[in-house]
Amino acid sequence: MSQALVIVAHGSHLNPDSSTPTFAHADTIRESGAFDEVREAFWKEEPSFREVLRTVEATEVFVVPLFISEGYFTEQVIPRELRLEGWNVADWDSDGTSADHATLEARDVGKTVHYCGPVGTHDSMADVIIQRAQSVTDDPAVGSGFGLAVVGHGTERNANSAKAIHYHANCIREQGRFDEVQALFMDESPEVDDVTDHFESDDIVVVPLFVADGFHTQEDIPADMGLTDETGTYSVPGTVDGTRIWYSGAVGTEPLLADVILERANDAGADIESAIERVKELTGGVVTA
Template identity: 75%
Template sequence: MPALVIAAHGSHLNPGSHDPAFAHADTIRGAGAFDEVREAFWKEEPSFREVLRTVESEEVYVVPLFVSEGYFTEQVIPRELRLEGWDVADWDSDGTDADHVTLTADDVGKTVHYCGPVGTHESMTDVIVQRAETVTGDPDVGEGFGIAVVGHGTDRNENSAKAIEYHAERVRETGRFDEVQALFMDEEPEVDDVTEYFEAEDVVVVPLFVADGYHTQEDIPEDMGLTDDYREGYDVPAAVDDTRIWYAGAVGTEALLADVLLERAADAGADVGNALDLVRQRTRGTAAAGD
C-alpha cells in the first residue's frame, strides 16, 4: 500500500507550529487509508530531505500542508525531495488550481505523486465554514453574520492573495453569510480595518494560516483591536466599534482539514477506500486540532 507524507513548514521558534501536521496525520492513520503516514518539515525533523528514506513503500503521495502555491511548494519541497524532472509548469495552474504530478525521487528510486497544497483545494472552503461553526458553536451560523477570510498578503508572491480571494468568493457563492470579505495583513484591504468592511453586527474572522503562531495569536488580534496586548487575552466574541468579532484562529487547526489532505491524495489517484467518510464523521463539529 502507498505511503502518505504530509509536508509542513514547522518552526524553531513556535513549538506549536507542528501541532496541526501531527494531529491531522493521526486522524488519517486512524482511518486506515495508508499503511504509512509520515510528517515532514522544513524547520524541524524529520526533514523534507530525509523523509522518503523513512518510508518503506515504493509509492508515496506527498501533500504540502501549505496555504498557497509559491516558493515552498514550487521550489523547496520538490528540490528537497529530489523530484527528477520537476517543472512547476506541469501543474498547469493559475495560482489556485494545482493538481498533482507523478515523478521519481532519484536518490531513493521511489514513485512520488506530488500534490498541490491543501490551501488551494476547493474543499478548504468547507473547512473555513466549519471554522466559523466551531468558534460560534452554531452549526447553522450564517444569517445575520459576515465572514472575513484573512491572509498574509505579500508583493513577493501574488498567489498568496489569490488563495484568500478564491475561498472568499467560494464562500460568497454559497449565499450562507450576509457578507463575505477577503482581508490581508500586508496589503489592502487590511484586517486592521475589519469593521469598516461590514454592516453586520456579528463578523467571524478566519485566518487562512496553517498553524497558530505570531501572526494569528499576536498580530491579528492586536491589529483588529481585540486587545492592546495579546498576553492579556481577549473575549470571543469581542466588541470592536459596535461589532462583535468572533475570531476563529488559524484554519489549519480545524480538525476537518484532515479531509482535505486525504482528498488531495485521492485526487492524485490514491485508493483511500472509505477513509474519507470516516474522517468526515470524526471531524465534523469536533474540536480544533491541537486543542
C-alpha cells in the first residue's frame, strides 16, 4: 500500500516567508524517498487544508501539523477541514503536550488518515532547539558558560501555548548542558523584554519557538530585548546590558525539523525507518546530550 505525507501549516497572506520552512522540510523529506507522495497544505495559503487530500493518490495518509502547540488549529480547524469522521480530541488523551496520533477515515475521498500531534510538542524538538543554538554560535559544543532562553508567544487564550515552551525548557534543563535554561514569552510572564534579568551568564542564546521568521521573530522579539539599534537592525551576537545575546531566529527554519516531522509519522505507524536515517544525513542528525 502506498503512503503519503501531508504537512499542514498556517501560512500567511501577508508574509511570503511564512510558508518557506514548510516547503523546505517537505523537499528534504521528498528527496529521502520516505513517502510515495509528499504534499503541503495551509490555512492562509494554497493548497488549502480542505482540498489537499483530493490531490493525494495514496489511500493511506499521514498528516503532520507544523504547529508549535496543541490548540484551536490542531484540535478543531485541521480535523474539520480534512473532514476526518469521528474525530474527538479525547482520542489524543493529551495533557497539552503529549498528543500522539489518531487513525480516522476521510470517507469522502476514500482515505485512511493517521492524524498526528503537532511537531512543536514532540520530544525531539529539544534536539532541534539545541541544534539551533549550535548553528547560531557556530559551536557544536555550545553549553558550558551559556544560558539558553526558549521563547514563545504566550497567550491567555490558550494555556497549551505556554506548556510547550516550558516542557522543552525543562527537558533541556534536565540534560545539564547549559548553565541556565529559562522559558520566556512575548505576551505573558516571564517576559523576554527582561531577558538579562533572568540570567547570570555572560552569554545567552535566545531561540524563539516559532515555525517561521516573521514580524514577531524579526522585529518584535529583538526590539523587546533591546537588541536592535535606531535603524531596527541587530547583530549576532549583540550586546544588551553588558550581556552577549546570540539570537537565532525561528526554530522552524532549522533543517533538523524535518527529522521531527518524520518522527511524528513514524510514531503513527509509517514504514519509514530507513528513510529517517537518510534524512538525518541531510539535516545533520539528531543531537544527543
